[in-house]
Amino acid sequence: xxxxxxIIHIDMDCFYAAIEVRDFPELSGxxxxxGGQPHKRGVVATCSYEAREYGIHSAMPMAKAxxxxxxxxxxxxxxxxxxxxxxxxxxxxxxxxxxxxxxxxDEAFLDVTDSDHCRGSATLMAQAIRRDIEHQHQLTASAGxxxxxxxxxxxxxxxxxxxxxxxxxxxxxxxxxxxAVKKIxxxxxxxxxxMQKLGLHTCADLQQxxxxxxxxxxxxxxxxxxxxxxxxxxRPVQTKRIRKSSSIEDTFMNDLPxxxxxxxxxxxxxxxxxxxxxxxxxxxxxxLLIKALYxxxxxxxxxxxxxxxxxxxxxxxxxxxxxxxxxxxxxxxxRLLGLGFQYQNPLTTHQGDLFDIN
Numbered sequence: 001x002x003x004x005x006x007i008i009h010i011d012m013d014c015f016y017a018a019i020e021v022r023d024f025p026e027l028s029g030x031x032x033x034x035g036g037q038p039h040k041r042g043v044v045a046t047c048s049y050e051a052r053e054y055g056i057h058s059a060m061p062m063a064k065a066x067x068x069x070x071x072x073x074x075x076x077x078x079x080x081x082x083x084x085x086x087x088x089x090x091x092x093x094x095x096x097x098x099x100x101x102x103x104x105x106d107e108a109f110l111d112v113t114d115s116d117h118c119r120g121s122a123t124l125m126a127q128a129i130r131r132d133i134e135h136q137h138q139l140t141a142s143a144g145x146x147x148x149x150x151x152x153x154x155x156x157x158x159x160x161x162x163x164x165x166x167x168x169x170x171x172x173x174x175x176x177x178x179x180a181v182k183k184i185x186x187x188x189x190x191x192x193x194x195m196q197k198l199g200l201h202t203c204a205d206l207q208q209x210x211x212x213x214x215x216x217x218x219x220x221x222x223x224x225x226x227x228x229x230x231x232x233x234x235r236p237v238q239t240k241r242i243r244k245s246s247s248i249e250d251t252f253m254n255d256l257p258x259x260x261x262x263x264x265x266x267x268x269x270x271x272x273x274x275x276x277x278x279x280x281x282x283x284x285x286x287x288l289l290i291k292a293l294y295x296x297x298x299x300x301x302x303x304x305x306x307x308x309x310x311x312x313x314x315x316x317x318x319x320x321x322x323x324x325x326x327x328x329x330x331x332x333x334x335r336l337l338g339l340g341f342q343y344q345n346p347l348t349t350h351q352g353d354l355f356d357i358n
Contacts, residue, residue, distance in 0.1 A: 004169065006122040007237065008110040009144040009152035010093070010129060013161035015106035016046045016082055020075045022138050031056075032073045038063040041251050041335065045077055049161065061302070082106075085137060092132045096125050101237045109149050111237040126164050147172070150233035154183055172231040177204040184228050186221060194218075203229040242345065243288060246280050247296075248273045249338030255300045256334040259327045262297070263320055265337060270316050273339045277314070289344040293318050296338035297326040304336075305329050314341070 012018070016034040021027045031051040036042015042062040054069040066072055086105035093100050099111035110129075118124035126143040133141050143164035144155025151167045158165035167175055181200055182192045198217065200206055206214070206229035214222030227233060248269055256262050281288055293315065294308040307326040309318055319339055327334065 004113075005111065005147050006113045006115075007146055007149055007152040008112055008122055008126050008129070009146075009149070009156040010108055010110065010126075011142050011144075011156045011160075012089070012106035012133075013140045013142060014046055014048055015086075015139070016077065017048045017051075017075075018139050019078075019082060019085060021048065023081075024075075027073060027075070030073055031069050031071060032075060033062065033065055034075045034077055035062055036077070037074065038066055041253065042074075043251075085139075089133055089137065089139075089141075092129060092136070095132070096129060099237050099239055101239060102241065109152065109237045123164075123166050130162075130164065148231075148233035149235050149237065150185070150228055151175075151231055153185055154179070157183075167231075176207075176229060176231045177202065179203045181206060181229075184225070186224065191218065191221070240286075242286065243280055243284055243343060244345075245340050245342050246273065246277045246288075247294075247338055247340030248276055249296060249336060251298075251336045252334070256337070258333075259324060259331075262323055262327055262334055262337060266319055266323055266339070267316065269337060269339050270314075270319055273341070274314060277341060290314070290341045291344040292342040293322065294340050294342060295319060295322040295326055296336070296340070297323065297334055298336035299330050300333040300335050302335075303330060303332075308342070 017032050020032060020034060029050065030048070031054060032048040033044045033051055033056060034047065035045040038061070044056060044058050044060045044062060044065050046058050047056050047065070051065070051069060051072060054065075054072075056065045056068055056072070062074065082105055090100065090102065090108065093108060093110055096117050097110050097112045097115045101109040103109070112122050112125050115125065118128055122145045126145050130141045130143055133139055140162035142156050142160045142162060144152040144158065144167070145164065146152040146155050146167040147169050151172065155165040155167050180202060181187055181195045184203070187195070194217070195201070200209075206225060209217075211223065211226045214225050216222070218225060250265070250269060256265070277288075290312050291310065292308050293311045294306055296304065296306050298304045305326050307322040309322055311318055323337070
């Protein structure tokens with residue numbers, strides 16, 4: 001039996017937007033989006049809760065956001081500021097534990113199992129961390145506290161903004177039974193729709209299916225679902241991030257009208273991807289072995305498709321073929337193209353295991 005763990009998931013509330021409001025108080029209480037300009041086909045990086053009331057969300061085209069809210073205030077992304085604040089917030093985390101797994105600038109897992117702060121109470125530590133962040137940076141954070149990463153991440157979203165939720169080992173069975181399947185990380189729109197058609201609405205419904213049945217319906221994700229729907233997650237908090245991919249993409253000012261135009265820009269993207277790959281190799285503490293090449297194509301109607309091929313070396317010709325495969329699925333003008341490498345998980349024991357689940 002595994003020893004009981006105490007995991008905290010910290011998630012900043014509307015991080016970029018909150019920093020903008022803090023630094024420019026006149027924006028307080030207004031519908032605000034941080035991102036690119038609509039005439040340059042910018043997208044929403046994040047937005048305030050006031051903007052969310054209009055249906056605006058991250059990754060939405062800014063032009064669409066403006067249609068939903070004509071009075072929307074658009075603030076440019078100030079990456080350097082956000083990174084600096086993020087670093088200072090992570091310094092607060094280090095006051096409570098050294099076992100920290102960053103997920104992004106505004107989100108992290110903390111393993112406080114052996115921390116003696118706050119009399120060893122993970123709940124009190126989460127409260128103290130959130131209080132430190134608010135006092136030092138005038139920003140709010142939400143937290144989830146649970147015996148594993150999966151449950152802690154779900155819990156941090158429960159009382160947003162500026163709240164926290166505790167899930168104890170005794171709570172798990174009852175909590176999971178009524179949890180909607182869409183709350184499971186990794187269950188996106190398409191997977192959720194498939195689950196609804198199968199009559200799978202809650203984790204209790206998923207628990208009725210065997211591991212083999214879940215794999216039949218959801219592929220290798222079914223292995224994770226079998227555990228997740230029961231609140232089981234054995235993944236440790238990893239202090240060294242294992243990079244899973246490198247990618248590059250470009251949104252074009254004018255749609256690329258046909259396949260020839262798409263393939264013409266692939267060499268430029270390919271060179272940029274190789275440069276990014278080389279930078280990743282220098283920064284990585286483990287070997288980065290390519291296991292697959294993939295492309296992303298977003299058409300003029302915002303429909304997006306991807307294509308992938310198993311490969312262990314960069315290859316421009318393969319990317320050109322993947323673009324051809326992806327483009328022919330709709331054969332429409334294209335607004336965005338992306339290229340990427342997927343990396344082998346260094347923890348995988350067999351080199352041939354090409355599609356590991358983390």
